Amino acid sequence: MTKISDKNIFTATWSYDKAPESTDHVKIKDQYELFINGDFIKPDKGKYFNTINPADNKVISKIAEASSTDVDKAVLAAKNAFKKWSALSGKERGKYIFRIARLIQERAREFAVIESIDGGKPIRESRDIDIPLAANHFFYYAGWADKLSYAFPNRKVKPIGVAGQIIPWNFPLLMAAWKLAPALATGNTVVLKPAETTPLTALKLAEIIKESGLPDGVVNIVTGAGQTGAALVHHPGIDKIAFTGSTAVGKYIQNAIAGTSKKLTLELGGKGANIIFEDAAIDQAVEGIVNAIFFNQGHVCCAGSRLFVQESVADLVIDKLKHRMNSLLVGDPLDKNTDIGAINSKKQLQTIKAYIKIGLSEGGEIYQPECILPKGGNWCPPTLFLNVSQSHRIVQEEIFGPVLAIQTFRTVDEVIEKANNTPFGLSAGVWTEKGAKIFHLTQKLNAGVVWANTFNKFDASSPFGGYKESGFGREGGLHGLKPYVKFD
DSSP: OOOOOTTTTTTOOOOOOOOBOOOTTOOOOSEEOEEETTEEEOOTTOOEEEEEETTTTEEEEEEEOOOHHHHHHHHHHHHHHHHHHHHSOHHHHHHHHHHHHHHHHHTHHHHHHHHHHHHOOOHHHIIIIIHHHHHHHHHHHHHHTTOHHHHSTTOOEEEOSEEEEEOOSSSHHHHHHHHHHHHHHTTOEEEEEOOTTSOHHHHHHHHHHHHHTOOTTSEEEOOOSHHHHHHHHHOTTOOEEEEESOHHHHHHHHHHHTTSSOEEEEEOOOOOEEEEOTTSOHHHHHHHHHHHHHGGGGOOTTOOOEEEEEGGGHHHHHHHHHHHHTTOOBOOTTBTTOSBOOOSOHHHHHHHHHHHHHHHHTTOEEEOOOOOOOSSSOOOOOEEEESOOTTSHHHHSOOOSSEEEEEEESSHHHHHHHHHOSSEESEEEEEOSOHHHHHHHHHHSOOSEEEESOOSOOOTTSOBOOEETTEEOOBSTGGGGGGGEEEO
């Protein structure tokens, strides 16, 4: 054993042995079909597309591409299933939802590995956050299924009908759970379209749904890209659209259903403000900054991508943040040591790189730690920009990657004005030891979620959603039931 003296302990070069997650228990088919009316069926036009591992850009599996005819079949199956499903007692519906939750738990390791292979996120995040939270949402809404009279006292509620649900690629299974669980608990049937770059866990969920004995047609899953989503949005048999994704697509959907009777909820982009006051616990706040922007490679709509640090502690916070960034490991998503995995797709990596060039061209000062990026795949080191202002595009526009823009402030009023100076209104974070200051800012910040001395903390019982161009409606908690019911 080599002894390291006190003199050189801080200059020694440390490295971690590889700690890869086992994949022996994972079963991924070479080809996946559409899940319609309780069965896996081939697409009408026989078209398939590849789903790619972003860590090495190799093909994982071939996925069926749903045409408008396939969407018709899925909507018809959901419509036919609605009468019996909505007529079931809440207690009986709850049993099915509870069973799905238990099956997710039983196959949690398999789901976690598939999520990391298909999406690029570190296995620690898939294992400890995505999959447990997905199961928790099904458990939570299974409990509400027979208690709707308590959720909406003195009001008689009915399910809406067939819900068309479109989910993004950053949290594939979790977003499916956010959408499916409340819809099923309130007696609706569903046609779900996962993102084309991350369809595997949704299709694995379809296997679980079939195993659970859920009646045929209650949940249908159609895979494809934008055309498949558009066919779902425009379908006359859909009674409600629930969409999570970009603001641009959200605007398209809102325009598309204008003048129809379809209900709509949108959870769109964000440019979250993370505010550090001089009285904050600085080391804790630095960890919060890292979690806010580098969690899931920054592929988080509520990421704290704008950092505001009180001027008196700015140098200290920035020095500590740079030091912490130097310790972050970028690499194989299936390695348990990895902090930052692969960027989800080549297209998204190009977008992130384009914004980094924009930040430099606008005069921002860039900092990236020295790190060896893996060969092959889609990789971006953690990045921060200093000397930026409110007018910089990297401050105003959502990048959806591990890029942080830092500004300073002096007073509470100044930081509130800066934080609210954005078209988005999804999230914010406040770091201070003063409770009164926290409560004051929660009233003044235009954000659907404000975290205090933490960031990116989620719970099935807590509502989530935004204002302005971040969308409308809420998912999670008691609030998450309301978009799926109508009142007599």
